[in-house]
Amino acid sequence: MTAALEINKLSLSFGGLKAVSEFSMALPAGGLYGLIGPNGAGKTTVFNLLTGVYKPDVGSVHLAGARIDGSKPSAIARAGMARTFQNIRLFGELCVIDNVRTAAGVRTKSGLFRTLLRTPLHVAEERAITERSLELLDVLGITHRKDEQAKSLPYGDQRRLEIARALATEPKVLLLDEPVAGMNTQEKREMRGLIQKLREQFGVSILLIEHDMGLVMDICEQITVIDHGVTIAVGSPKEIQGNPAVIEAYLGVPEENDPIARPGEPPTTDAPEAV
Amino acid sequence: MDKAIGPAVGATWSKILLDVGIAILLAGSLNIVNGYAGQFSIGHAGFMLVGAYAAAWLTFYGSVHFFGTKDMVGGFLGKGELLFLGGCVLGGLIASVFGVIVGLPSLRLRGDYLAIVTLGFGEIVRVLGQITARQPKRVSEIAERSMSELANNLGGAEGFSQIPGYTTLFFVYVFAFVLLVFAFRLKYSSKGRALLAIRENEIAAEAMGVDTTRSKVVAFVLSAFFAGIGGALYAHQVGAIDPKELGFMKSIDLVIIVVIGGMGSITGVVIGASILVILPEVFRQFADYRMIAYALALIVVMILRPQGIMGVNELWETSWWRRKVAPRLPWRQK
Numbered sequence: 001m002t003a004a005l006e007i008n009k010l011s012l013s014f015g016g017l018k019a020v021s022e023f024s025m026a027l028p029a030g031g032l033y034g035l036i037g038p039n040g041a042g043k044t045t046v047f048n049l050l051t052g053v054y055k056p057d058v059g060s061v062h063l064a065g066a067r068i069d070g071s072k073p074s075a076i077a078r079a080g081m082a083r084t085f086q087n088i089r090l091f092g093e094l095c096v097i098d099n100v101r102t103a104a105g106v107r108t109k110s111g112l113f114r115t116l117l118r119t120p121l122h123v124a125e126e127r128a129i130t131e132r133s134l135e136l137l138d139v140l141g142i143t144h145r146k147d148e149q150a151k152s153l154p155y156g157d158q159r160r161l162e163i164a165r166a167l168a169t170e171p172k173v174l175l176l177d178e179p180v181a182g183m184n185t186q187e188k189r190e191m192r193g194l195i196q197k198l199r200e201q202f203g204v205s206i207l208l209i210e211h212d213m214g215l216v217m218d219i220c221e222q223i224t225v226i227d228h229g230v231t232i233a234v235g236s237p238k239e240i241q242g243n244p245a246v247i248e249a250y251l252g253v254p255e256e257n258d259p260i261a262r263p264g265e266p267p268t269t270d271a272p273e274a275v
Numbered sequence: 276m277d278k279a280i281g282p283a284v285g286a287t288w289s290k291i292l293l294d295v296g297i298a299i300l301l302a303g304s305l306n307i308v309n310g311y312a313g314q315f316s317i318g319h320a321g322f323m324l325v326g327a328y329a330a331a332w333l334t335f336y337g338s339v340h341f342f343g344t345k346d347m348v349g350g351f352l353g354k355g356e357l358l359f360l361g362g363c364v365l366g367g368l369i370a371s372v373f374g375v376i377v378g379l380p381s382l383r384l385r386g387d388y389l390a391i392v393t394l395g396f397g398e399i400v401r402v403l404g405q406i407t408a409r410q411p412k413r414v415s416e417i418a419e420r421s422m423s424e425l426a427n428n429l430g431g432a433e434g435f436s437q438i439p440g441y442t443t444l445f446f447v448y449v450f451a452f453v454l455l456v457f458a459f460r461l462k463y464s465s466k467g468r469a470l471l472a473i474r475e476n477e478i479a480a481e482a483m484g485v486d487t488t489r490s491k492v493v494a495f496v497l498s499a500f501f502a503g504i505g506g507a508l509y510a511h512q513v514g515a516i517d518p519k520e521l522g523f524m525k526s527i528d529l530v531i532i533v534v535i536g537g538m539g540s541i542t543g544v545v546i547g548a549s550i551l552v553i554l555p556e557v558f559r560q561f562a563d564y565r566m567i568a569y570a571l572a573l574i575v576v577m578i579l580r581p582q583g584i585m586g587v588n589e590l591w592e593t594s595w596w597r598r599k600v601a602p603r604l605p606w607r608q609k
Contacts, residue, residue: 051482077484085482091475093587094468102472105465106484112493115464116457126464169484 002065004029004205005081005173010049010059010069012229019045020229022059025207027173032199032206034220036213036240038249042229043209044086047175051083052076064172078107082171084162086178086209092151096142096161099150100133103168133168139201140164140194156187160194167198173205174198180212188212192219217241225249280444289444291556296447297508298548302532303454303541304501309530310539310587311467312494313474314381315390318397319502320525324404324518325373326366326503327510328429331438333362334511336425338439339417347439359441363450363507370503371496373400378495382488385477397526404518405432412437434517435510442512450508454501458541461497470494471539471587535576537583542590547583 005027012020020042027033035043048054050061052073061069068076082103091099108129110122137143140160145153150161159179166174179195180188192215199206210216216223217237225233225240227249233240240246280289305319335345337358342348349355373396380392407429411417417425429435461467469490472480481487510516528551536547554572558565576584590596 053478053482072486072488073481074484074486077482083482085479089476089479089482091472091479093475094471098468098471101465102468102480102485103483105468106486108465110465112466112497115466116460118460122464129465165483 002062003027004031004064005050005207006062007050008060008062010046010056010061012045012049012054012056018229020049020056020226023049023226023229023231025224025234027205027207029172029205030199030203032195032208032219032221034208034210034216034223034237035226036210036216036223037226041226041249043226044177045229046226047083047177047209050076050175051081074106077169077171080170080172081175082166082169082173083175084159084166084177084179086181088158088162090150090158090161090165092149094150095147096150096153097130097133097137097146099161100136100164100168101129103165104129104133104136106169133164136164136167139167139198156183159183159191163194163198167202167204171204173207176206176208176210178209178211180210180215188215191215195219287556291553292444293442293447293512295549295552296444296451297505297512298529298532298552299451299545300447300454300508301502301505302529302536302548303451303458303544304498304505305529306533306536306539306541306544307458307461307470307498308494309533310537310544311462311470311474312491313538314491314494315386316377316393316495316498317390317523317526317530318377318393318395318400319498319529320521320523321377321393321397321400322370322373322499322502323506323509323525324397324400324516324521326363326370326506327516327521328366328404328435328506329369329503330359330362330366330507331435331510331516332422332426332429333365334359334441335435335438336417336422336428337362339414340422343414343418345412345414345437345439347441355439356441356446359439359511360446362511363446363504366507367500367503370506371500374496374499375492377499378492381491381495394523394526397523401518401522404429404516407431409433410435430516432518434515436515438510438514438516440511440514442508447508447512450501450504455541455545457497462539462541466490466493474539531573534583535573537585537587539587540583540585540589543583543585543588546585 003026007023007025010020010023023046025033035046037043045054049056052071056069060067063079063081066079068079091102108125110119110125114122134143137146140163142157142160145157153161163179180191183191195206196219198204208216208220220237223235223237223240224231225246232245232249233243301319301323305316308314308316338345338348341358347355377393377396381389384392408427408431410428410430469480469485472485473487473490477487532547532551533544535551536543555565555569558568561568
């Protein structure tokens with residue numbers, strides 16, 4: 001069986017900086033995988049590579065068997081890859097339903113002339129788009145806000161709207177970039193239920209970037225950890241939790257192995273003294 | 276239509292209504308690029324000039340070749356007016372070819388940089404217009420050369436004059452109506468929402484599958500088409516094309532209408548065009564202080580409503596309309 005998303009040795013450098021090196025992953029259809037790492041590890045850069053914002057130096061990406069790396073972001077999105085953004089990027093001035101309708105409308109057959117002449121095909125397509133968008137708002141639980149401006153929504157609902165908009169493109173693979181960032185415990189619990197529901201209801205494969213370890217360890221089947229663009233561990237949540245390389249990346253080197261903080265010797269950096 | 280409205284409002288107001296209609300057509304077409312797609316274009320008069328030249332070439336030289344006279348011929352929708360309509364469509368089509376040419380840089384440039392490119396385009400068209408060859412004005416002189424030979428004889432810096440005055444309220448408002456219908460249909464469709472999405476957040480629009488490249492070029496083409504028609508109507512209203520009149524300042528006038536009305540709002544464009552055409556006429560009594568009063572009025576509007584009179588909304592989407600007007604509409608009673 002071909003994986004929904006097959007990433008093979010993807011690499012990208014910005015000048016001399018290796019942002020991502022040899023990133024590989026095979027996300028099965030219906031799978032829910034996690035991608036974690038410290039700040040600046042290159043997680044969002046991986047998403048940008050997958051969605052075509054950056055072109056990889058080497059490596060390949062296959063979406064449901066078709067090679068997509070090097071295509072334009074819009075072509076990749078229409079091929080079945082949707083994403084949300086870490087720093088929310090909604091169409092702020094548009095109302096909530098129009099945000100979703102925009103994404104639902106990119107695969108319509110009617111072009112400019114059918115739109116201007118308002119042919120029956122166009123009218124039927126627009127009606128289908130609106131119905132679908134309303135369904136998605138219902139699934140995400142923000143139907144009551146459908147006529148509000150997107151930028152006026154509370155933070156949690158903006159994240160939900162981003163997911164609704166991504167789903168409207170009918171994706172095979174959904175990339176979620178920190179979906180619970182800045183949420184409180186209650187909202188996080190709701191979002192966790194929602195992500196699992198989406199997977200079952202839409203049969204979509206999900207790749208998740210998240211700093212909330214509780215969520216990642218809870219719902220992901222497999223986790224990839226990257227640091228400085230390098231994959232340092234791949235495995236089940238249990239394996240990752242016990243992996244010394246991961247602990248080191250997150251918490252730093254234990255004191256006795258750390259040349260800087262070795263007791264009895266003066267610190268080699270000019271850091272201020274601890275109080 | 277003109278026979279009924281003309282005497283009823285007087286010659287001055289007929290002229291003002293003509294100006295308003297043409298302004299609606301031009302600013303409404305600019306609104307598709309500036310308002311919907313958020314691509315700041317300040318070379319719209321360039322499209323207008325292209326359309327004006329193309330249409331004037333067809334009606335002025337065409338009249339001599341097809342009808343044997345420089346004067347207007349035929350009655351309502353007679354052969355003269357059909358030639359004029361052909362000229363309008365030709366002007367629109369040629370302008371939309373230029374729309375592709377200007378649209379292509381917009382794929383790589385945004386904001387100020389695109390504005391400079393469109394400004395350059397407008398100026399190039401104006402200068403090219405000024406270096407065209409002399410316009411032959413005698414019937415015998417025109418008749419001995421073919422239409423294609425005359426394509427460069429657009430009057431140069433002197434301008435193209437003696438254009439038959441076919442533009443009437445009827446034609447202006449038919450074209451303005453078509454533009455408004457198209458603008459509404461576009462705004463409330465997937466294609467139009469894609470343009471608005473580009474304006475709001477281009478990266479997100481692209482990530483959601485909107486082909487931003489294609490959408491922007493389509494916006495420029497559609498916009499240029501109607502600007503070309505607007506230019507054709509303008510030329511046949513004034514009776515002459517002076518390339519200096521259709522330069523940078525004309526483009527800025529159109530941008531002001533869109534910004535005052537509200538970027539992306541169609542009713543805003545209608546309101547903006549009406550105000551900005553009528554206001555200088557009303558202020559005529561202030562004589563020398565006219566343009567100062569006009570400029571002050573603009574500043575006041577921008578201070579009170581920085582997003583334009585309508586914002587991105589249409590008239591019936593405003594809270595004022597929902598609260599005060601909608602409940603009193605006859606079809607809403609009981």
